[in-house]
Amino acid sequence: MKLSCVVVDDSTIHRITVAKLVNEHPELNLVGDFSNAQEARNCIMTKPVDLLFLDIEMPVQTGFDLLDGLRTRPQIIFVSSKSDYALKAFDYAAVDYLQKPVNKERFNKAVQKAIEMHAMKKDGAEEEGEFIFVKSNLKNFKVYITKIKWIEAFGDYVKINTEDDTHLVLSTMKAFENELPPDKFLRVHKSFIINIDKVQRFNSKFAEIGKTQIPLSRNKKEDLANALNKQS
Numbered sequence: 001m002k003l004s005c006v007v008v009d010d011s012t013i014h015r016i017t018v019a020k021l022v023n024e025h026p027e028l029n030l031v032g033d034f035s036n037a038q039e040a041r042n043c044i045m046t047k048p049v050d051l052l053f054l055d056i057e058m059p060v061q062t063g064f065d066l067l068d069g070l071r072t073r074p075q076i077i078f079v080s081s082k083s084d085y086a087l088k089a090f091d092y093a094a095v096d097y098l099q100k101p102v103n104k105e106r107f108n109k110a111v112q113k114a115i116e117m118h119a120m121k122k123d124g125a126e127e128e129g130e131f132i133f134v135k136s137n138l139k140n141f142k143v144y145i146t147k148i149k150w151i152e153a154f155g156d157y158v159k160i161n162t163e164d165d166t167h168l169v170l171s172t173m174k175a176f177e178n179e180l181p182p183d184k185f186l187r188v189h190k191s192f193i194i195n196i197d198k199v200q201r202f203n204s205k206f207a208e209i210g211k212t213q214i215p216l217s218r219n220k221k222e223d224l225a226n227a228l229n230k231q232s
Contacts, residue, residue, distance in 0.1 A: 002026075003118060004048055007033040008040040008063065009055035009079065014100055018053050018079060021107045027115055037061035041069060049074045051095075051114050056080045067092055073178070075114050091175045132179050134160065136167040143167065145184060149198045149209050151176060153191040186227050188220040196227050 005022050007030070009015040019033045031047055034040040036058060043049070052074045056063040067073060078089045081100040089097050095117065096110035120133050120142065131144040147162045151173070158176045160167040169176070177185070177193055187193045188207060198209045204221050206213040216224065 002029040003050040003114065004029050004031045005051045005053065006031050006040055006043055006049050006074075007053045008035075008037065008058075008066065009033075009053075010035050010058040011055070014055070014079070014102075018102060018107075021102065021104060022053070024104075025108070025111060028111065037063070037066035037069075041066055044070060044074065050118060051075045051077065051111075053077050053079050056085050056089075057082070064088070064092070075117060077110050077114065091172055091178075093171075093175050093179050130181070134167055134169045136169050141167055145181065145195075146197075148180075148185075148195050150195060150212070150214055151180075151185075151193040183230075186220075186224060188224060189215050189217045191215075196224075199224070199228065 005028050007015055007018045007022060009018065012035070015033050015035065019030055022028045022030045028051070031049055032043050034043065038061065044052070054063040054066065054076055056078060057080070063078065067076065073092075076092055076094045078085070078094050078097045079100060079102060080097070083099060086097045095114045098106060098110055117133055121131065131142045134141050134143055143160060143162060147164060149161045149163065151161070152159045153173050154168060156170060157168050158171050158173060160169060173187070173191070173193065177187055180193065184196060185193050186196055192214050194207055194209065194214055199207050200210070201208045202216065202221070202224055205216055207216055207224060208214070
């Protein structure tokens with residue numbers, strides 16, 4: 001099955017270039033190309049989109065603004081004339097970061113990453129429900145959403161604690177939080193994200209998952225109570 005793609009770039013020349021590369025790729029299907037974030041958002045919210053080729057510097061709304069306004073994001077390949085935003089792109093769990101002008105070989109390498117990730121997510125959803133794809137100790141792992149207990153900050157990494165194992169992943173907390181379904185997970189502290197379904201009890205200072213006490217920030221007790229009420 002082809003990946004449905006959208007191209008967003010205020011530069012007509014660069015937009016046409018990337019759209020042409022999409023059309024030439026046998027495993028991609030171009031749903032639309034747009035010169036601004038608002039038109040792209042309207043498309044993404046009304047049509048199934050698997051992959052977004054996204055410029056960053058655009059008038060009125062940037063590429064980051066577009067992503068911030070989406071509850072559910074497709075996979076993202078940033079396309080920019082500058083390398084300055086590469087680190088920030090990591091916070092949005094980008095598949096890749098292409099610099100303009102984009103050549104076909106580099107484009108195809110980025111697309112192959114997206115295809116492989118899409119296939120793994122699809123296989124996982126059919127097997128044991130929704131999962132995320134992480135890289136730990138130079139190996140790739142499927143981590144099923146229902147098995148995650150909590151995530152904690154660990155320097156430049158995040159530590160994923162599951163029912164079966166732990167994984168240390170190079171990521172920021174914000175980037176990892178964006179990968180998780182917001183109705184299932186809650187960031188209760190600057191250093192902790194918890195699976196709401198795994199909480200057994202809580203008070204004003206801690207949420208308990210098994211024998212582990214997860215610290216709650218001062219203003220998060222009410223958020224957790226509301227989230228648990230929605231689950232019940």
